[in-house]
Amino acid sequence: MSAFSGREIRVFLAAAALALAAALPLADQGYYLSLAVNVAMYAVLCTAWALFSGPTHYISLATAAFFGLGAYTVGLGIDTVPFAALIAIAGLVSAIVAALVGLATLRLSGVYFVIFTLGLAELTRQVVTWLQTNFTTGVGLYVFTDLAERHIYWMLLALGAAVYLSGWLIARSRLGFAMRIIGNDETVAAHVGIDTAVSKVLLFMISGAFIGMVGAILAPRFAYIEPPAAFNPMISFQVVIMALLGGSQRLWGPLVGVIPFTILFDFVSGQFPNHTNLMIGAAFMLVVYFIPNGIVGVMERLRLRLGLRKTPSASGQEKAA
Amino acid sequence: MSVQPAISVTQARKAFGGLLAVNDVSFEVAPGELLGLIGPNGSGKTTMLNLISGALKPTSGSIALGGQTISGLPAHRIARAGIARTFQLVRILPSLSAEENVLAGAVFGHMRQWGGEARRAARDLLARVGLGGLGATPPSAMTYIDQKRLELARALAGNPRVLLLDEWLAGLNPSELKTGINLIAELRAEGRTIIMVEHVMDAIRSLCDRCVVMSSGALIAQGRVEDVLSDPEVVRAYLGGGDA
Amino acid sequence: MEIIVTGVLLSGTYALIALGLTLQYGVARIMNLANGETLVAACFAAFWIYTATQVNPLFALVAVMPAAFALNWAIYSLLLRPLVRRAKNRGMLEVDSILATFGLLFILQGLMQLGFGGGYYSYTFLAVPFTILGSPFGLNRVVAFIAAAVIAVALYLFLNRTRQGTAIRAVAVDPVAAGLSAINVDRASAFAFALGGALTAAGGTLLSTFYTFDASMGVVFTMKALIIVIMGGVGDVRGAVVAALLLGLAETTVASLIDPGLTLAATYFLFVLTLLFRPQGIFGRSTA
Numbered sequence: 062m063s064a065f066s067g068r069e070i071r072v073f074l075a076a077a078a079l080a081l082a083a084a085l086p087l088a089d090q091g092y093y094l095s096l097a098v099n100v101a102m103y104a105v106l107c108t109a110w111a112l113f114s115g116p117t118h119y120i121s122l123a124t125a126a127f128f129g130l131g132a133y134t135v136g137l138g139i140d141t142v143p144f145a146a147l148i149a150i151a152g153l154v155s156a157i158v159a160a161l162v163g164l165a166t167l168r169l170s171g172v173y174f175v176i177f178t179l180g181l182a183e184l185t186r187q188v189v190t191w192l193q194t195n196f197t198t199g200v201g202l203y204v205f206t207d208l209a210e211r212h213i214y215w216m217l218l219a220l221g222a223a224v225y226l227s228g229w230l231i232a233r234s235r236l237g238f239a240m241r242i243i244g245n246d247e248t249v250a251a252h253v254g255i256d257t258a259v260s261k262v263l264l265f266m267i268s269g270a271f272i273g274m275v276g277a278i279l280a281p282r283f284a285y286i287e288p289p290a291a292f293n294p295m296i297s298f299q300v301v302i303m304a305l306l307g308g309s310q311r312l313w314g315p316l317v318g319v320i321p322f323t324i325l326f327d328f329v330s331g332q333f334p335n336h337t338n339l340m341i342g343a344a345f346m347l348v349v350y351f352i353p354n355g356i357v358g359v360m361e362r363l364r365l366r367l368g369l370r371k372t373p374s375a376s377g378q379e380k381a382a
Numbered sequence: 383m384s385v386q387p388a389i390s391v392t393q394a395r396k397a398f399g400g401l402l403a404v405n406d407v408s409f410e411v412a413p414g415e416l417l418g419l420i421g422p423n424g425s426g427k428t429t430m431l432n433l434i435s436g437a438l439k440p441t442s443g444s445i446a447l448g449g450q451t452i453s454g455l456p457a458h459r460i461a462r463a464g465i466a467r468t469f470q471l472v473r474i475l476p477s478l479s480a481e482e483n484v485l486a487g488a489v490f491g492h493m494r495q496w497g498g499e500a501r502r503a504a505r506d507l508l509a510r511v512g513l514g515g516l517g518a519t520p521p522s523a524m525t526y527i528d529q530k531r532l533e534l535a536r537a538l539a540g541n542p543r544v545l546l547l548d549e550w551l552a553g554l555n556p557s558e559l560k561t562g563i564n565l566i567a568e569l570r571a572e573g574r575t576i577i578m579v580e581h582v583m584d585a586i587r588s589l590c591d592r593c594v595v596m597s598s599g600a601l602i603a604q605g606r607v608e609d610v611l612s613d614p615e616v617v618r619a620y621l622g623g624g625d626a
Numbered sequence: 627m628e629i630i631v632t633g634v635l636l637s638g639t640y641a642l643i644a645l646g647l648t649l650q651y652g653v654a655r656i657m658n659l660a661n662g663e664t665l666v667a668a669c670f671a672a673f674w675i676y677t678a679t680q681v682n683p684l685f686a687l688v689a690v691m692p693a694a695f696a697l698n699w700a701i702y703s704l705l706l707r708p709l710v711r712r713a714k715n716r717g718m719l720e721v722d723s724i725l726a727t728f729g730l731l732f733i734l735q736g737l738m739q740l741g742f743g744g745g746y747y748s749y750t751f752l753a754v755p756f757t758i759l760g761s762p763f764g765l766n767r768v769v770a771f772i773a774a775a776v777i778a779v780a781l782y783l784f785l786n787r788t789r790q791g792t793a794i795r796a797v798a799v800d801p802v803a804a805g806l807s808a809i810n811v812d813r814a815s816a817f818a819f820a821l822g823g824a825l826t827a828a829g830g831t832l833l834s835t836f837y838t839f840d841a842s843m844g845v846v847f848t849m850k851a852l853i854i855v856i857m858g859g860v861g862d863v864r865g866a867v868v869a870a871l872l873l874g875l876a877e878t879t880v881a882s883l884i885d886p887g888l889t890l891a892a893t894y895f896l897f898v899l900t901l902l903f904r905p906q907g908i909f910g911r912s913t914a
Binding site for chain 1: 435
């Protein structure tokens with residue numbers, strides 16, 4: 062079976078790419094590692110985001126809130142709880158918040174969800190700041206660890222592998238199948254017995270948990286955590302645009318958007334710091350008006366066109382594989 | 383009447399603002415019975431079906447499946463309890479293959495299955511409705527009757543206790559119609575409980591044990607098909623003598 | 627009592643911004659997330675007009691509103707109409723318009739940052755105390771409220787007493803049926819979108835007389851306006867005014883009694899209540 066060996070090849074390639082990526086700190090510990098941490102961070106964030114927003118088409122802007130909660134979990138517990146446990150707790154906290162947000166909004170139309178998540182980071186920031194000023198000694202937390210940039214990088218790679226594995230497993234589970242049906246026709250989904258609200262909330266929780274864990278892993282890099290930096294709403298928008306730029310309909314789609322965008326963004330914010338907003342705006346316009354299915358969509362269309370020229374039935378196999 | 387009815391509708395009412403789409407309708411369906419739900423356009427038949435399947439919640443009154451109240455439950459709970467339906471305008475899942483369309487019913491429906499078992503069941507059902515070997519076909523490439531067959535297979539996949547067919551025969555050409563009627567007749571012979579909303583009178587005559595007639599939201603007659611169709615009030619409703 | 631008056635005064639401006647958004651979303655079916663940027667642009671325009679020419683911001687409205695109308699008409703025609711045309715259903719249009727207006731948000735915000743930098747701006751206009759019920763309030767706030775009320779009443783009369791207004795309301799209820807009754811839906815949508823922009827700009831101009839603003843604050847106001855629109859019921863003018871009043875009161879109450887840093891939390895509290903109990907809006911009738 063050609064499909065089977067094709068999958069084997071793909072698994073092998075993925076493993077090789079991961080190993081190669083993991084070897085990067087051996088080559089450089091400075092600028093390139095720092096850039097690679099950014100790429101890895103956004104790759105995990107965007108892929109986790111697309112786990113939920115890809116099949117549902119709900120544009121979540123909650124990323125910054127989950128990310129900040131993850132970072133804060135570490136900030137609050139670093140002196141008393143082992144770091145690994147904190148990452149897990151961060152995931153749990155984010156999943157709980159995701160469940161609350163989901164229960165309040167996902168029964169209703171997608172617009173309510175977008176609006177709710179739009180201000181979620183700011184809301185969480187206000188609440189955290191208020192709690193800190195009124196019930197603790199002050200705003201801001203120090204995170205001192207012996208974790209170096211390369212450790213953070215490796216943890217992100219490991220988390221990334223976990224996200225990919227989860228995405229792969231979800232696609233083969235009842236939940237994944239339910240989401241595909243919901244994406245096609247929500248009315249039919251309900252009438253074949255799918256609890257559409259619960260399915261969406263579950264997926265949002267999984268996605269949120271991973272994002273929270275990214276925040277936790279990144280916390281030592283901040284060293285000093287304060288609300289405006291941890292709950293930076295720009296993260297939410299950057300994640301949306303990178304994921305859509307790559308294409309959110311495939312598991313590996315977001316990665317295709319993350320790599321060029323992060324590098325370009327790094328360049329623009331270094332050379333023209335006042336033009337980053339314009340760049341993000343232009344990227345949104347590009348996605349809406351020119352590549353609605355992302356780079357992956359363009360690639361698949363090209364491949365389909367080339368394949369069609371060779372064998373007329375290739376498109377059917379493409380679907381089935 | 384010691385047998386528990388498969389479906390019992392008691393004083394069901396649905397109001398949209400000031401409009402009474404279903405006005406205190408009561409009827410029962412016995413297990414294994416094929417009930418025709420007929421009436422002129424806009425008489426409330428589809429709304430009645432939507433109340434049973436949970437697409438809409440009744441304003442008042444109740445609906446029970448095998449003695450258990452299901453009215454007020456969300457649609458997915460009703461589907462799991464054992465009511466499956468097709469839609470007036472056929473609703474296929476376009477980006478899924480034909481087999482996956484049927485699989486949807488098998489995986490999440492009344493009798494839940496998963497994995498190879500569910501796939502086998504889906505393939506068997508495709509063959510059962512006359513789509514054997516077409517599992518990999520994208521449903522958007524199918525003819526209208528094949529899409530209707532596919533939808534029927536999806537509804538049957540969960541092995542439901544009651545099947546609701548909303549104008550399943552509408553829009554078929556004469557030869558397709560014959561095939562369609564035969565298929566439903568086979569389902570009845572299997573002992574399935576079916577409620578069918580239908581305009582095709584030949585189908586009602588040849589298939590139904592009993593029928594219920596609605597007009598302007600109210601139930602105006604029920605009983606054996608010949609009796610009901612010769613009822614003067616039913617005739618009047620159909621010929622437009624009333625306010626319909 | 628002082629809290630209530632402050633809240634009511636604040637709500638006038640909120641109402642204008644939300645009215646703008648509710649027209650854009652309720653009639654033109656565009657969820658305009660760049661609405662707040664129109665507001666900020668109007669703040670800067672009023673600031674510039676006032677500091678450069680000493681023209682009273684109330685007179686500046688005469689220039690700012692038509693300019694915003696024209697700008698928003700252009701935005702609708704050039705950017706949004708193609709999306710309306712290509713959308714196969716309401717859901718697709720929603721996703722597309724959300725993403726496109728995000729793009730617009732960043733581009734407008736980026737341009738304003740280039741033009742004015744990231745700093746905070748304000749100017750002094752009628753900053754004299756005015757006594758209501760024994761407590762002093764800024765005269766600028768009172769004037770802004772009165773101006774907002776006048777504009778809102780004018781809008782209400784326009785929508786309910788004129789042909790054009792009736793056409794707009796018809797499109798809000800059912801675009802397809804409106805099209806069948808010889809209403810030019812596309813034109814009405816463009817007009818509603820542009821009018822919405824003009825109202826928001828009026829809100830921004832008035833806001834700038836008593837509020838310190840910066841180039842990046844648009845999103846927060848979009849957020850508040852969205853919540854008011856949802857609370858009031860999409861496309862519902864009366865509901866938007868009542869919701870704006872509630873929001874203004876809730877914010878000032880929380881800010882003065884608990885913590886000024888928690889205003890958004892107050893907004894969200896109202897939002898969650900709406901979502902849980904009246905997702906169709908305060909005056910909305912439940913459908914199905």
